[in-house]
Amino acid sequence: MWSAVRSACFEEAIERKITWKNSKMKQQRSVFSKLKQNFNLNGISEVYFWKSEWEAFDPEYNQTPISNIFIFYRVLYLIYFYSTLNLSLVCSDTPLSLWTLYFTHWSYTIQTLYALFAMLVVIVAKCYQYEREKWSRSNRRRLDSEVVFIGYSQDPKLSIMSKITWILLNLANSMSVGVTIIYWGFLNELDPTQSTCSTVSDYFVHGTNSVAAIIDIFVIAVPIHLTHVLFPFVFSLFYILFMIFYEIGGGVYKEGEEYIYKILNWKNHPTSAAIVSIVLVLVVLPMCHFLFCWVLSKLRSYLANKLTNKNYNSVY
Numbered sequence: 001m002w003s004a005v006r007s008a009c010f011e012e013a014i015e016r017k018i019t020w021k022n023s024k025m026k027q028q029r030s031v032f033s034k035l036k037q038n039f040n041l042n043g044i045s046e047v048y049f050w051k052s053e054w055e056a057f058d059p060e061y062n063q064t065p066i067s068n069i070f071i072f073y074r075v076l077y078l079i080y081f082y083s084t085l086n087l088s089l090v091c092s093d094t095p096l097s098l099w100t101l102y103f104t105h106w107s108y109t110i111q112t113l114y115a116l117f118a119m120l121v122v123i124v125a126k127c128y129q130y131e132r133e134k135w136s137r138s139n140r141r142r143l144d145s146e147v148v149f150i151g152y153s154q155d156p157k158l159s160i161m162s163k164i165t166w167i168l169l170n171l172a173n174s175m176s177v178g179v180t181i182i183y184w185g186f187l188n189e190l191d192p193t194q195s196t197c198s199t200v201s202d203y204f205v206h207g208t209n210s211v212a213a214i215i216d217i218f219v220i221a222v223p224i225h226l227t228h229v230l231f232p233f234v235f236s237l238f239y240i241l242f243m244i245f246y247e248i249g250g251g252v253y254k255e256g257e258e259y260i261y262k263i264l265n266w267k268n269h270p271t272s273a274a275i276v277s278i279v280l281v282l283v284v285l286p287m288c289h290f291l292f293c294w295v296l297s298k299l300r301s302y303l304a305n306k307l308t309n310k311n312y313n314s315v316y
Helices: 002-039 068-091 103-138 160-187 196-219 226-248 270-308
Strands: none
Touching: 068 103, 068 196, 103 160, 103 196, 103 226, 160 196, 160 226, 160 270, 196 270, 226 270
16 A cells, blocks of 8 residues: 555656656747847837837737838938038048047947938838838728738748848947947047047047937837847957957057057057956946846836837737
């Protein structure tokens, strides 16, 4: 009798262990699946790129109207960055060959490209909706029996343009804040010989760049994931490698200097430059992405849901 009881208890324990392992494996597969989905830049619909977080919309309905206000915002955002980028080129005290060396200008160019692609996504979607609406009016009888199903996406996959926009979004908004913090905290020095035009340009590329990025995070509806820190991480790592090979190749610097940035003097202080690079890439950049992108996007989503009474399932 006791032998049967012990056997039953043993079998029950084995069954519980197997159930626990299966549950654990399922949970791990779910986590890995989520990470893979994030890196593949899928899991959300195109609609998130057409709307502001503060607008009511159904993310599964890809015929959601695009407001003229949001189009105006996208156009204005591009005009601002395009004009200030050209101002930086015109007002620079260094030739173009040296202007392209600075991470600040790489970052600002990325912000301008993001503004361009974000506007193009909206304009293309608006034109598509206009053409489809025109076609729908001329084929109304044919559409009457299908109207319930038209426009809904069960398995959303982003277009190449939207994926590029999402990557540029993570690059631009993370790096711009990092540029502002590093410049005003460690690099900024008063230069009496600097022209007024160049000084004004510095405020644009080292100051208002972050302000514009934070405003954009609060306006848009595109989610920001922690895993997307990989994009600015890889970009920054590429820039550091560029600096190292530029120095090895005997690169030319600004007159009277032997470095691109004084805190990254690879020629005279390679050890300290390496340490600073590691801190910037592994500490400063991830913190900027976490605090000024991910946390602010969470706050945006929370406030928008509270103030606008949205009733759709959030992707956050």
